[in-house]
Amino acid sequence: MVYSLIKTRDDSMEATFDKVGRDERARIESQRLNRGDSTKTLSGLAISGGGIRSASFALGVLQALARFNVVRRLDYLSTVSGGGYIGSCWTWFNYLYAAGSLGDRTDSYFFPFGTPGQGARTSEGRFPNRILSWLRQHGDYLVPGHGINWPSSLAVVLRNVVLTLSVFVSLMVAAYVAIATLDARFGGLIKTGLAATALASGVVLLLGILFGPVSFFLHAGSEVAYRSRLAFQRWMGRFAVAAIVLFVVALPPLFMLGLEHAIAGASITVSGLIGGCFHFFRQQRGMGGLSVVALISSLLVLFGLLTVAWYLASTWPELWPILLGYALVMGWFVDLNQFGLDRMYRDRLMEAFLPNPDAVLAGRWAAATMATGARLGDMCGADDQGPYHLINTNLILADDDDRQFRARGGDNFVLSPLYCGGDATGWVSTKEMGELTLATSMATSGAAINPAAGPDSTGLTRNPLISCLMFLLGFRLGVYLPNPAKGGPIVPNLFNPGVFQGLLGYLYRRTSRFLALSDGGHFENTGAYELIRRRVDTIIVSEAGEDQQYTFVDIADLIEKVRVDFGVSIRFLPEYDLGFLMPGSSDAPKYLTDRYDLAQRGFAVAEIEYPVQGGESASTGTIIFIKATLVDNLSGDLYGYKDAFPSFPNETTADQFFDESKVEAYRELGYQLTSGMLADKEFKRWWGMES
Numbered sequence: 001m002v003y004s005l006i007k008t009r010d011d012s013m014e015a016t017f018d019k020v021g022r023d024e025r026a027r028i029e030s031q032r033l034n035r036g037d038s039t040k041t042l043s044g045l046a047i048s049g050g051g052i053r054s055a056s057f058a059l060g061v062l063q064a065l066a067r068f069n070v071v072r073r074l075d076y077l078s079t080v081s082g083g084g085y086i087g088s089c090w091t092w093f094n095y096l097y098a099a100g101s102l103g104d105r106t107d108s109y110f111f112p113f114g115t116p117g118q119g120a121r122t123s124e125g126r127f128p129n130r131i132l133s134w135l136r137q138h139g140d141y142l143v144p145g146h147g148i149n150w151p152s153s154l155a156v157v158l159r160n161v162v163l164t165l166s167v168f169v170s171l172m173v174a175a176y177v178a179i180a181t182l183d184a185r186f187g188g189l190i191k192t193g194l195a196a197t198a199l200a201s202g203v204v205l206l207l208g209i210l211f212g213p214v215s216f217f218l219h220a221g222s223e224v225a226y227r228s229r230l231a232f233q234r235w236m237g238r239f240a241v242a243a244i245v246l247f248v249v250a251l252p253p254l255f256m257l258g259l260e261h262a263i264a265g266a267s268i269t270v271s272g273l274i275g276g277c278f279h280f281f282r283q284q285r286g287m288g289g290l291s292v293v294a295l296i297s298s299l300l301v302l303f304g305l306l307t308v309a310w311y312l313a314s315t316w317p318e319l320w321p322i323l324l325g326y327a328l329v330m331g332w333f334v335d336l337n338q339f340g341l342d343r344m345y346r347d348r349l350m351e352a353f354l355p356n357p358d359a360v361l362a363g364r365w366a367a368a369t370m371a372t373g374a375r376l377g378d379m380c381g382a383d384d385q386g387p388y389h390l391i392n393t394n395l396i397l398a399d400d401d402d403r404q405f406r407a408r409g410g411d412n413f414v415l416s417p418l419y420c421g422g423d424a425t426g427w428v429s430t431k432e433m434g435e436l437t438l439a440t441s442m443a444t445s446g447a448a449i450n451p452a453a454g455p456d457s458t459g460l461t462r463n464p465l466i467s468c469l470m471f472l473l474g475f476r477l478g479v480y481l482p483n484p485a486k487g488g489p490i491v492p493n494l495f496n497p498g499v500f501q502g503l504l505g506y507l508y509r510r511t512s513r514f515l516a517l518s519d520g521g522h523f524e525n526t527g528a529y530e531l532i533r534r535r536v537d538t539i540i541v542s543e544a545g546e547d548q549q550y551t552f553v554d555i556a557d558l559i560e561k562v563r564v565d566f567g568v569s570i571r572f573l574p575e576y577d578l579g580f581l582m583p584g585s586s587d588a589p590k591y592l593t594d595r596y597d598l599a600q601r602g603f604a605v606a607e608i609e610y611p612v613q614g615g616e617s618a619s620t621g622t623i624i625f626i627k628a629t630l631v632d633n634l635s636g637d638l639y640g641y642k643d644a645f646p647s648f649p650n651e652t653t654a655d656q657f658f659d660e661s662k663v664e665a666y667r668e669l670g671y672q673l674t675s676g677m678l679a680d681k682e683f684k685r686w687w688g689m690e691s
Contacts, residue, residue: 015419015426015427015428015429016427017427017533018614019427020418020419020427021534023418023419024388024416024418024419024534027380027381027382027388027417027418028042028075028076028386028387028388030382030383031075031380031382031384031385031386031387031388032075032386034383034384034385034386035072035108035109035385035386036072036108036109037072037073039073039075039688041537041538041688042075042076042534042535042536042537042538043073043074043075043076043536043537043538043539043540043687044074044075044076044077044078044387044531044534044536044538044539044540045062045065045071045074045076045077045078045387045539045540045541045542046078046079046080046083046526046527046528046531046539046540046541046542047061047077047078047079047080047083047084047086047087047527047541047542048080048081048082048083048521048525048526048527048541048542048543048544048545048554049080049081049082049083049446049519049520049521049525049527049545049554049653050081050082050083050525050544050545050546050653051081051082051446051448051653051655051656052082052085052139052141052655052656052658052663053082053544053546053628053649053651053653053655053658053666054081054082054083054085054542054544054545055082055083055085055086055353056086056139056658056662056663056664056665056666056667056670057542057544057628057649057666057667057669057670058083058086058087058542058544058670059086059113059132059135059663059667059670060116060666060667060668060669060670060671060672060673060674061540061542061626061670061671061673061674062086062090062113063113063114063115063116063667063670063671064670064671064672064674064675064678065540065674065678066111066113066115067115067675068675068678070678070687071111072109072111072385073687074386074387074540075386075387075388075536076387076388076390076531076534076536077090077091077387077388077389077390078389078390078392078527078528078529078530078531079389079390079391079392079445079520079527080392080445080519080520080521080524080525080526080527081445081446081448081519081520081521081525082446082544082653083527083542084391084392084441084442084445084446084520085349085352085353085442085446086135086353087389087391088353088354088389088391088438088439088441088442089112089131089135089353089354090112090113091379091380091389091438092353092354092371092374092379092438093110093112093131094110094112094380094384094385094386095374095378095379095380095381095384095438096357096370097110097112097385098381098383098384098385101357101370102127102357103127109385110128110385111128112128112131113128113131113132113135114128114129114130114131114132115128115129116132116667116668116671127357127360127361130360130361130363131360133363134355134359134360134363135352135353135663136660136663136664136667137363137660138352138353138365139657139658139659139660139662139663140656140657140658140659141348141349141351141352141353141656142345142348142656142657143657144348144351144352144365145365146365147230147233147234148230148233148234148348148365152233152234153233153344155233156233156341156344157341157474160339160340160341160473160474161473161474163330163334163339163474164471164472164473164474164494165305165472165473166326166327166330167326167327167330167331167494168305168327168472168494168503169305169308169309169312170323170324170326170327171323171324171327171331172305172306172309172310172313173309173312173313173319173320173323174313174320174323174324174327176309176310176313176314177313177317177320178320222372222373223369223372223373225338225372226347226367226368226369226372227367227369229343229344229347230347230367233344298465298466298468298469299465301469301472302465302468302469302472305472330494331493331494331495331498332493332494332495333493334493334494335491335492335493336480336491336492336493336494336497336498337479337480337491337492340474340476340477341449341474341475341476341477342443342444342447342476342477342478342479345443345446345447345477346439346440346442346443347368347372347439349439349442349443349446350368350371350372350439350442350443351365351366351367351368353442354368354370354371354374354438354439354442355368355371356368356369356370356371357370368439371437371438371439372437372439373435373437374437374438374439375435375436375437375438376391376415376416376417376430376433376436376437376438376440376441377417377418377430377431377433377436378417379417379438380416380417381417388416388417389416389417390414390415390416390530390531391414391415391416391441391442391444391445391520392412392413392414392415392445392520392523392524392527392529392530393412393413393414393415393441393444393445393447393517393518393519393520394409394410394411394412394413394453394517394518394519394520394521394522394523395410395411395412395413395422395424395425395510395515395516395517396409396410396450396452396453396478396508396516396517396518396522397409397410397411397424397508397509397510398410398452398453398462398505398508399505399506399507399508399509400424400508400509400510401509402424402510405424405510408523409452409453409454409462409522409523410424410453410518410522410523411423411424411425411523412520412523412524412529412530413425413515413517414530415430415436415441415444415445416430417430418430420433420436423565424510425483425485425510425515428484432484433481433484434482440479443477444478444479444517444518445519445520446477446519446520447476447477447478447479447517447518447519448477448518448519448521448522448653449461449470449475449476449477450470450476450477450478450516450518450519450522451466451467451468451470451471451475451476451502451505452464452467452501452505452508452516453478453516453518453519453522454522455521455522455525464504464505467502467505468502468503468504468505471498471502471503472503476502477518477519478516478517478518478519479516479517480492480497480501480514480515480516480517481514481515481516481517482513482514482515483511483512483513483514483515485511486513490513492514496513496514497512497513497514497516501514501516521545524554524557524558524561525545525554525557526541526543526545526554526555526557526558526625527541528541528558528623529558529561529562532562532566532568532608532623533562533565533566535610535613535616535619535621536621537619537621537622537688538621538622538623538624538686538687538688539608539621539622539623539624540623540624540626541623541624541625541626542626542670543555543625543626543627543628544627544628544649544666544670545653546650546651546652546653547628547650548647548650550581550582550583550629552578552581555578555625558570566611566613567611567613568608568609568610568611569608569609570606570607570608570609570623571606571607571609572604572605572606572607573605573606573607576601576603576604576605576606576682577604578604578625580599580600580601580604581599581600581601581602581603581604581625581627581629582599583597583598583599583629583630584597584598584599585598585599585600586598586599586600586631586632587600588632592632596630596639596642597630598630598631598632599629599630599631600631601631601676601677602626602627602628602629602631602672602673602674602676602677603624603625603626603627603673603674603676603677603680604624604625604627605622605623605624605625605682605686606622606623606625607620607621607622607623608620608621608622608623622686622687624677624686626670626673626674626677627673628649628650628666628669628670628673629649629673630642630648630649630669631673631676634669634672635668635672637665637668638665638668638669638672641661641665648665649665649666649669
């Protein structure tokens, strides 16, 4: 299990948001003392979604804020999706520093990401610069090497597809046999000389598939379970390669034996998969369209599976008790949170951004054994230096009875060290969420691929038919969180919530036993939403969402949501408006502006108007957006990178395989844009630092 569930509901664990705010402020006051900050007003940093691109850009933003002594004045850190990679990394090393795991606490203030002014080869004695070097080398976190590579990843996908489909196809077969006694036989396969080859390929795959579920029955947060997953991913890649070779050898006799029904079903299924993959990659390349192709492909796959089930039922009806027993056992006992792409995604993120200190010092990938069981509730403690971390996810509510939640597709659901929850569910102590870890929270916030979920309730993945197919094929990164209001030691499995939520798209509600969480960017992608709820006085936003046309859709979405939900107005200052972030707005020489699409500046500033609320009077605040854009007077390597990659700094979020040059380009851009902002004559006024 990913979470240790409560058996009975403890109503004393519930909290109003007023209590959430008071307890957070008390924690923040302790952290201010630890870092020597006497500021009275609240300040916060939000880091937007955008995958490894956003994380790399925000790394530079953080370094500039540290250089100008601003980062130590931050009370809150609010992250979404890719912003959570670097934000969780910061929280993790602050936790290790507070716990003494990085050596003696000799510095008055610890900043883990080093300084860009020191080279990797000239400052290896400083641990923060070791972390910086580590991050530069791990932008391709999904394929770290050392036995965890492309075949391993493909093998995990294959395992998910085989296990999920085998359970539901087995149920289909049993259903067909129950409807009518079908005793047609089709011979020939066992009689062929090459049947042994086909059987061998099946045995090899079966060995790999059966090896994986061993970890399902182990304690989820334990090091043994984690190492078991690593071993599976290594060996399953080898099993997959062997099985593919054997299957290719056995393929010719399959077509010679007249397996009309099976081949028809398989051909239809494969045709649908090819069409679906074709549509997916077109979308990732920004080509869009072809929604009809995706729908037809989904229908073909589902119809093909039914055809295969019909053939099996009519050919070997005597197998139905075995298949039904297999489906019931595997469908009930396999934990959906342990079994799925989200586990692999979570582990790879954890190894890259929550590494063991020894791995960082050695500069070599290793299992992140310290982080795999590190609970979110233990982060950002009273002995920590802060900031207090809010990790934003989206609670999928596509079937909720509240029209607003249903239309939006969900609601913001915060995971934090003290409390978890949101408007839709209320708030409960994080202790009630059991063994929810920082690693799982980080990965859930970045779970962009999910059935019934999409950015701001849009996209084909909201379609019930496509969502059904995604679930059947295991294309899901989110987690199912046990609803604290329900209680009961039940794990999320292929039947509950698999059948109702996964297959039928039903019961995505606040009152369901399991709450489905996905990428926080599916609700709001800047990360500033929860900071505005908390009426933070000064907010800095590192905004690196993909925005090729500079429509500022994420900023516009934030402005609309906080006005509707909190009655808060955000108005940009005329001299620091969004228009100055637009490519072509620079007053640099025309040949430079035209060639590099230069903007006037890399940040925009707005005033926040907080209304009277509860016992608080009306007030104003400041929000500063640092936007990934190109301006004049950047270092030459950034313009060179632009020449090589014209979509910079808005390369597709689908690219999660950054090498050192990509990480460094976005990091340096964030650093230089933020440094330029901090040098602006108005910054001290915005930050409340007037002399």
